[in-house]
Amino acid sequence: MLRWLNGKEWIVVDPLVAVQEGSGGASPFASTFIAGYGQRSCLKAYHDLTEQAGWAIRPLRLVDPRYYHVDLTFCRLDERTALIVPDAFTPQGYRMLAQLVADPVVATTGEDAMFCANSIAVGRTVIIPVCTLRLGWLLKRRAPVQMTGTSTRARSYSIEEVTTWQVTR
Numbered sequence: 001m002l003r004w005l006n007g008k009e010w011i012v013v014d015p016l017v018a019v020q021e022g023s024g025g026a027s028p029f030a031s032t033f034i035a036g037y038g039q040r041s042c043l044k045a046y047h048d049l050t051e052q053a054g055w056a057i058r059p060l061r062l063v064d065p066r067y068y069h070v071d072l073t074f075c076r077l078d079e080r081t082a083l084i085v086p087d088a089f090t091p092q093g094y095r096m097l098a099q100l101v102a103d104p105v106v107a108t109t110g111e112d113a114m115f116c117a118n119s120i121a122v123g124r125t126v127i128i129p130v131c132t133l134r135l136g137w138l139l140k141r142r143a144p145v146q147m148t149g150t151s152t153r154a155r156s157y158s159i160e161e162v163t164t165w166q167v168t169r
Contacts, residue, residue, distance in 0.1 A: 017048070024069030029076045030100055032056040036070030036088075038063065058100070060093035066113075073112075077121045077157065081105060081142065083135075085112040103155075105138050125158045 026035040026046075037043045038061045046059040060070070064087060067073045073088035080102040086094045087109065098104060107116050111132055119128040126139055142155040 017044075024071040026057065027070050027074050027076060029074075029082060030079070032058050032100075034070055034074050034097070034100075035059045036062040036067070036073065039065055039068035041069075058096065060096065061090050062088055063090055064088050072115060072118045075117045075119045075121065075126075077105070077126065077139075078155070081155070083107060083117045083119060083126075085117045087112060103142065105135070107135065108132075111135055121157070124156070125160055127160045127162050129161065129163055131159045131161050 025037075025041040026033040028034075033055060035041070035046045035057050037046065037059050043059055043061075046057045049055055050057050062068065062070065062073065067085065067088035073085040074097070075083040077083060081104070082097075082101045083105045084094075084097055084101065085107045089097065111117075111134075114130040114132070116128060116130060116132070116135055119126055121127075128135075131139075136159050139157040139159060142157065
């Protein structure tokens with residue numbers, strides 16, 4: 001297996017001693033990984049990954065046990081926009097996200113309880129477990145981005161609600 005991975009130009013590193021639970025623990029955004037720790041993943045795991053693989057990682061402490069993975073609290077929508085659950089992070093962590101994300105869509109306390117940020121964006125479509133009227137309005141009415149000269153690019157999103165039971169059928 002290692003020979004095959006090396007032949008495909010994958011980076012193979014020694015296993016981590018610290019726990020990083022999996023893909024829900026980190027999410028790519030703006031040439032870095034937004035990584036959550038404190039519930040099911042350890043801060044040391046991200047230091048080890050940075051050292052071994054050379055990845056840019058921004059570890060953020062998850063302070064609420066309901067949000068054990070960053071994918072429950074942060075969803076990249078495009079290169080400038082992300083859906084964020086502020087209460088999941090320390091105040092410093094949330095401030096860092098607010099500086100990194102040019103156009104944040106902030107979930108309310110009720111929306112975070114419905115796991116609205118546990119979504120994915122496919123192009124301009126957000127696949128979301130539950131979308132409140134407020135959140136739908138915010139996503140469908142994103143301001144256009146000024147491009148070069150006088151052209152603009154539409155940034156609104158369409159919404160597809162897909163509940164867990166629909167995925168598992």
